[in-house]
Amino acid sequence: MALSIAAETPLQDDIRSMVERLNAYLQPLSPPQFQFQLTVEQMAGADATVFVARDETGTAVAMGSLKVHDGETGEVKRMFCEVHVRGRGLGRAILGAIEARARNLGLARLVLETGATPGFEPAWALYEGAGFTACPAVLDYPDSEYSRFYEKSLSS
Template identity: 60%
Template sequence: MEVSIAIETPLQDDVRALVADLNAYMMPLTPRQFQFQLTVEEMAAPDVTLFVARDAKGRAVGMGALKDHGRGLGEVKRMYTLPTLRGQRLGAKLLEAIEALARDTQISRLVLETGDAPGFEAAWRLYERGGFAPCGAVLGYPDSGYSKFYQKSIGQ
């Protein structure tokens, strides 16, 4: 499938729809107090860069964000691909775009928090295939047993 990936504003209806789909998927998997979702408005902050994947018709089919925490630390956020397109390496392409921007902006370490429950297996595979390694809790997230944490050092 032909897709293009570009930096875009999250303040678009089709991106809002992706965020709503992601939130709806995650809601039954983890207690709400252990879900750390950026809202669309938070994703529009200057320290967050959103990548949107679009199909040949221009339809938003996936997304992923990089949050810059300063001092060489970046966080992967809001990774999502439409369920009908999973298995086509779209998540890997989004992750590659995030890593490329991280390198370009002097980020040397990427971290992320994802769920640690049935339903998150595809996310774990994506991150592990992308070179991320499990680690302890990061960025003040609680070590609740509902989260799984990953990190990756990236070369400059």
């Protein structure tokens, strides 16, 4: 399967649909007050870059975004891969694009919040395999039993 990854606007019908599938997957995994989902409109903000993987037919099959918080910290948000292409390295490729963008912007570290309940094991494996380490709560997220936090230094 030939794939391409590029920064794109999330304000496209196929990306909106992908975000809906991501939200549908996440909603039963933790209480609503512990879900911190960016909307497509928020993902389209000047402080965010959305990366989309497309297959040879042009179908969007994976996505992830970088949200810049300040001159030092970027956050990985909205990582998702369609079920039929999981296990092919797309998550790692999207993370690589996010990390490259963060480095190009001169950011010193990446952080992220993900779920801490059953159903998030693939996310933990992805982030840990990409060199992220568990850390205390980041940014303004509440520390709870429903969240797991990671960080990665981008300093050389």
